Amino acid sequence: MNPSNTTSVQAAAVNHSEDSLELDAKLDKRSSFIVVAFILSGSAWLLLGSILGTIASFKLHIPDWLGESAWLSFGRVRPLHLNWMAYGWASQVGVGVSLWILSRVLKTTIPVRPWLFVGLLVWNFFLLIGGIEILMGHSRGLEWLELPIYTIVPIVLVILLAGEAALAMLHTRKTPHLYISAWYLIAAFICFPLLGVVSSLPIFDGTVQAGMNWWYAHNALGLWFTPMGLAIAYYLIPKVTGRPIYSYPLSVLGFWSLLLFYNWNGFHHLIGGPVPTWFVTISVAASVMMIIPVVTVAVNQHMTIIGSFEAVKYSPTLRFVVFAAMSYTFVSIQGSLQAIRSFNEVIHFTHYVIAHAHAGVYSFFTMMLFGAVYYIMPRITNWEWHSPKLIKLHFWLSASGMIIYLVGLQWGGIIQGLEMNNPDIPFMTVVNNTKKWLLSRSFAAILLTAGHFVFAYNVFRLMHLRKVRPAPPVTWLDIQRQRALEPKAEPASLGKKVTSAFSNLNKSFKRWANDVKVDEH
Amino acid sequence: MNQTPEFFDSSDKRSMDEIHAAAFREAKLPEEGAEPGPVWLYVVIFSTLCFGFFYIGRYLGEISDRPHVLEEGAMIVSNEPEPPKPLFKVGEKVYRQRCVSCHQENGQGVEGAYPPLVQSNWVTGNPDRLVSILLHGINGNLTVNGKVYNGNMPAWETLTDEQIAGVATYIRNSWGNSADTVQIATVADGRKKITRVAPWTEQELNDVFKPQLASGAKK
Known part of the structure; x- marks a missing residue:
């Protein structure tokens, strides 16, 4: 930043460095309105999507429930749940968080903010119209692409606008070095409009359309949500722990191998389908190749955070981010394995796959977004979260809900798959046997929805129920600063621990004895 | 002076104290390291590549008029008249x-x-x-x-x-x-x-x- 821009000598003195924290604070102030708008809007879609998801889950074991109304039949509620979660919650909050991180790492202001806000309104309008169309039964019948063309195209164009803003920030950046999060975010903003435009072209028919469908759906997760999620982790882990990213070369390796291999992954959904074998084989091989970026990223992030795990006690953000990063490794390795034909023959068309998809979009990406929102909101709104307890409650509702969801449906799904492959077991028996696992999923759905309402309440309270300013939290940074001032305690040996325990006991005994004497008098 | 146009916030009206407070709550983004990474990571990468090439070679199937056939053997069998089932x-x-x-x-x-x-x-x-x-x-x-x-x-x-x-x-x-x-x-x-x-x-x-x-x- 040019010092002549600043208004006072004092400020000029502070802004001597282009990556000073004061500059970050100023950038936060500028990005405040638009980022808050995206986060609030996305959170509203999260609540709607959760309710729809819960309804869909209950319908699987109470099929007649709400069955009289065609609008609320499973075939309409479930796709709407997916679309509102993917394009409402995940994409909107993802765009908001991404723009904020780009502003921070590129040290530049988010451009065209009024237009982005208009874009958000357009986005919400078409997502609502598209949702009503799906409930009326006018879905396109393609998974992840149920929204009618005329509603998905404007949404893609708004994301293209946000991508333009991202590229403009790359152009006007004030720092020569590109932090790894910027690589991922720019890639996400280039990839998604491409996916959206190509999938909307009227040139796909029959099996080719099935191929396009899964190319789109898998890449929406892999080249849109995944890079955003990893960018958040790469930014927030060093920010919270204060430790540098372990290795820039590994970050770059992970980035390019993700872009190289992910694009081929989608066709493993068509194993056993009427598509050429080489088409599926290459996709299965590419899915296994995903081990390369995943292990690279896992090593890089693990080596960054190792030694600072204690920080999760102090930072709710880090708690969410670590859960999400671990889930990323888990879900991706699982994905590589289940793409292999012999495994896929068992789990194809079972509830296992639904759990896998949720492990990707929820355990990984949504938890990452929660972490990011908890980090960003106090900085851009200049107000603290009111209740650390409610944040903790939200974390445990989401985490336990997700673990129950995954264990139940994946275990049940494998049983279901093995039973379906056994011709001696009648199909209805297989269906009835899944019921207890579906019940466990509905239980998980209630936990998750409750967690989302706690989250929404936290956000609402921070935005609108401001009375007394809450005290700033004790951050991991404070703890570290405090420890740096204290004389270094020697690592206590077992013997010392025992002696100190005894002396403490002795002291408390004396205190008690004194009290007794006092009583006697 | 090519300042970016502002949106709903023409100037930052916070006092320097407030800005300092916002800044003090976090550490600067530390510069990345450049470690080469553990050896086993490269072993994993190399093995994964080997598996990928093996898998493509083994299961490429037919690139011909019968592209849905997974294995050559399956194609030969299907050309013969099927034995009658009991x-x-x-x-x-x-x-x-x-x-x-x-x-x-x-x-x-x-x-x-x-x-x-x-x-x-x-x-x-x-x-x-x-x-x-x-x-x-x-x-x-x-x-x-x-x-x-x-x-x-x-x-x-x-x-x-x-x-x-x-x-x-x-x-x-x-x-x-x-x-x-x-x-x-x-x-x-x-x-x-x-x-x-x-x-x-x-x-x-x-x-x-x-x-x-x-x-x-x-x-």
């Missing part, structure tokens, strides 16, 4: 698809409605009669082993001769039943000899067929 296997498949819903998995039927196939002379007796029941169906009361059943059995004349012969063979040799195989020719004969539209009744069956094929009669 009638019992054919019948088992037909039974699972068409018959289980009434006669049940174990062939015991449903009390009062669908007669059992187990230990029933209608099944193990005269094969011509069994074939004709399968082809034309049956209506009204039917007595099996002293119990009366009243259900409607549909006509299965749309099935092929092989399927009828198969399912007849299957039910004559399952659940402890044991009787001759019903030949495809028997079904073809039955189709030709008796042409009727209405389903059988018990009375009609008893008039037309003998309960057992007389021993020594042509098979």
Whole structure:
């Protein structure tokens, strides 16, 4: 930043460095309105999507429930749940968080903010119209692409606008070095409009359309949500722990191998389908190749955070981010394995796959977004979260809900798959046997929805129920600063621990004895 | 001075103290390290690449006019005429698809409605009669082993001769039943000899067929 821009000598003195924290604070102030708008809007879609998801889950074991109304039949509620979660919650909050991180790492202001806000309104309008169309039964019948063309195209164009803003920030950046999060975010903003435009072209028919469908759906997760999620982790882990990213070369390796291999992954959904074998084989091989970026990223992030795990006690953000990063490794390795034909023959068309998809979009990406929102909101709104307890409650509702969801449906799904492959077991028996696992999923759905309402309440309270300013939290940074001032305690040996325990006991005994004497008098 | 246009916030009105406070709550983004990473990571990367190339080479399938065929062997087999399946296997498949819903998995039927196939002379007796029941169906009361059943059995004349012969063979040799195989020719004969539209009744069956094929009669 040019010092002549600043208004006072004092400020000029502070802004001597282009990556000073004061500059970050100023950038936060500028990005405040638009980022808050995206986060609030996305959170509203999260609540709607959760309710729809819960309804869909209950319908699987109470099929007649709400069955009289065609609008609320499973075939309409479930796709709407997916679309509102993917394009409402995940994409909107993802765009908001991404723009904020780009502003921070590129040290530049988010451009065209009024237009982005208009874009958000357009986005919400078409997502609502598209949702009503799906409930009326006018879905396109393609998974992840149920929204009618005329509603998905404007949404893609708004994301293209946000991508333009991202590229403009790359152009006007004030720092020569590109932090790894910027690589991922720019890639996400280039990839998604491409996916959206190509999938909307009227040139796909029959099996080719099935191929396009899964190319789109898998890449929406892999080249849109995944890079955003990893960018958040790469930014927030060093920010919270204060430790540098372990290795820039590994970050770059992970980035390019993700872009190289992910694009081929989608066709493993068509194993056993009427598509050429080489088409599926290459996709299965590419899915296994995903081990390369995943292990690279896992090593890089693990080596960054190792030694600072204690920080999760102090930072709710880090708690969410670590859960999400671990889930990323888990879900991706699982994905590589289940793409292999012999495994896929068992789990194809079972509830296992639904759990896998949720492990990707929820355990990984949504938890990452929660972490990011908890980090960003106090900085851009200049107000603290009111209740650390409610944040903790939200974390445990989401985490336990997700673990129950995954264990139940994946275990049940494998049983279901093995039973379906056994011709001696009648199909209805297989269906009835899944019921207890579906019940466990509905239980998980209630936990998750409750967690989302706690989250929404936290956000609402921070935005609108401001009375007394809450005290700033004790951050991991404070703890570290405090420890740096204290004389270094020697690592206590077992013997010392025992002696100190005894002396403490002795002291408390004396205190008690004194009290007794006092009583006697 | 090329300042970016502001949006809802023409200037930052916070005091320097506030900005300092916002800044003090976090550390600067530390500069990234440049570690080479552990050796095993490279071993994993190399092994994954090896597996990928192996998998593509092994399962590439045909890039030809039969691209859906996974393995070359499968293609050669499919060019040869298929060996005929034993009638019992054919019948088992037909039974699972068409018959289980009434006669049940174990062939015991449903009390009062669908007669059992187990230990029933209608099944193990005269094969011509069994074939004709399968082809034309049956209506009204039917007595099996002293119990009366009243259900409607549909006509299965749309099935092929092989399927009828198969399912007849299957039910004559399952659940402890044991009787001759019903030949495809028997079904073809039955189709030709008796042409009727209405389903059988018990009375009609008893008039037309003998309960057992007389021993020594042509098979």
